Amino acid sequence: xxxxxxxxxxxxxxxxxxxxxxxxxxxxxxxxxxxxxxxxxxxxxxxxxxxxxxxxxxxxxxxxxxxxxxxxxxxxxxxxxxxxxx
Numbered sequence: 001x002x003x004x005x006x007x008x009x010x011x012x013x014x015x016x017x018x019x020x021x022x023x024x025x026x027x028x029x030x031x032x033x034x035x036x037x038x039x040x041x042x043x044x045x046x047x048x049x050x051x052x053x054x055x056x057x058x059x060x061x062x063x064x065x066x067x068x069x070x071x072x073x074x075x076x077x078x079x080x081x082x083x084x085x086x
Contacts, residue, residue, distance in 0.1 A: 019039065019042040
């Protein structure tokens, strides 16, 4: 679960940073900052950036999930085989 929390925390931090940059730039250009559009643009920017920047963390999380799924599948098959032999 460490990989999940690491990736999630970095995604949130990336969104907050994107939000700050977008809001800051918007304030420099205009007097009014529409919160809805700042959130939408920050969400899109952080999503694209996370695809590139957070690739190693995402792959580590995917490996961990695959390992757990493999162990659960093996345990299920062992239980099923034991039940069939009884």
